[in-house]
Amino acid sequence: MSDNNHSEINKQEFLNCDPEIDYKNLELLKSSILDGGRIIPGRITGMLPWKQRKVSNAIKIARFLALLPYTDHH
Amino acid sequence: MKHYEIVFLVHPDQSEQVPQMIDKYINIVKNGSGFVHRIEDWGRRQLSYPISKVHKAHYVLMNIECTIDVLREIENSFRFNDAVLRNLILCRSYAITSQSQIMKDRDNAKKKIAENELSSAIT
Numbered sequence: 001m002s003d004n005n006h007s008e009i010n011k012q013e014f015l016n017c018d019p020e021i022d023y024k025n026l027e028l029l030k031s032s033i034l035d036g037g038r039i040i041p042g043r044i045t046g047m048l049p050w051k052q053r054k055v056s057n058a059i060k061i062a063r064f065l066a067l068l069p070y071t072d073h074h
Numbered sequence: 075m076k077h078y079e080i081v082f083l084v085h086p087d088q089s090e091q092v093p094q095m096i097d098k099y100i101n102i103v104k105n106g107s108g109f110v111h112r113i114e115d116w117g118r119r120q121l122s123y124p125i126s127k128v129h130k131a132h133y134v135l136m137n138i139e140c141t142i143d144v145l146r147e148i149e150n151s152f153r154f155n156d157a158v159l160r161n162l163i164l165c166r167s168y169a170i171t172s173q174s175q176i177m178k179d180r181d182n183a184k185k186k187i188a189e190n191e192l193s194s195a196i197t
Contacts, residue, residue: 024135024174037122065081065162066121066131074123 021054023061029068033059036072075108075139077169082152082161083125084132086118091157092132099136102147108140111169114177125159137170 019028032040032055039059042052062068084092092115100110116133125131138144145163152161173181 022175024176026176026179061162061164063122065083065133065160066123066125067119069122 021051021058023058023065023067025058026062026067029055029059029062033068037063037069038071075141076145077111077137077139077166078145079164079166079170080136080138080148080161082134083159084134085126085157085159086128086130086132088157089118089132092134095155095157096134096136099148099151102151103138103140103144106140106144106147108138108144109169110136110138111171112137114174116176116180128159131159133176135174137166139169 019025021028023029032045034040039056042049045052047055059068063070084095096113096115100113103110112135114135116135118130118132120130121128149161149163152158
């Protein structure tokens with residue numbers, strides 16, 4: 001039940017913001033990863049699937065460029 | 075001609091050579107009758123993980139429109155340049171000239187520092 005509410009809130013936030021999803025947009029990407037650098041799954045963020053895929057790919061590019069970490073063990 | 079977005083990381087010890095490198099790449103593009111739509115020098119940034127045992131790198135972003143020959147030439151120059159730690163070439167469907175988010179954050183941070191200095195100088 002609480003999971004449902006959590007995803008609803010995030011869904012509204014992301015739908016209303018509509019930021020440009022790019023590997024350079026670090027604020028958006030940092031809100032889509034956990035502390036350890038792992039990507040938050042779509043069923044928890046409640047993002048639309050195409051947005052979640054874009055965000056995931058942007059995070060992977062940012063990781064390659066060392067703008068984001070792969071893990072917290074660095 | 076295709077649009078490309080190139081980001082490359084330069085070793086921090088060779089930061090002074092970055093303007094020369096940027097000019098060199100602009101010349102390569104212009105000699106190949108291409109266009110440079112955006113150049114951004116993000117300066118030295120802290121890396122999220124060490125690359126080749128360095129913790130900071132000098133980032134440069136370029137948006138260019140050129141033929142495949144020019145792109146291959148730039149790729150080759152990255153490969154044989156020891157100062158370039160990493161490079162990323164992405165395809166784009168149109169020219170991008172607006173400032174990137176990272177550059178905006180840098181400018182805002184600089185403004186804040188300048189404002190703080192002013193306010194501390196007044197008081």
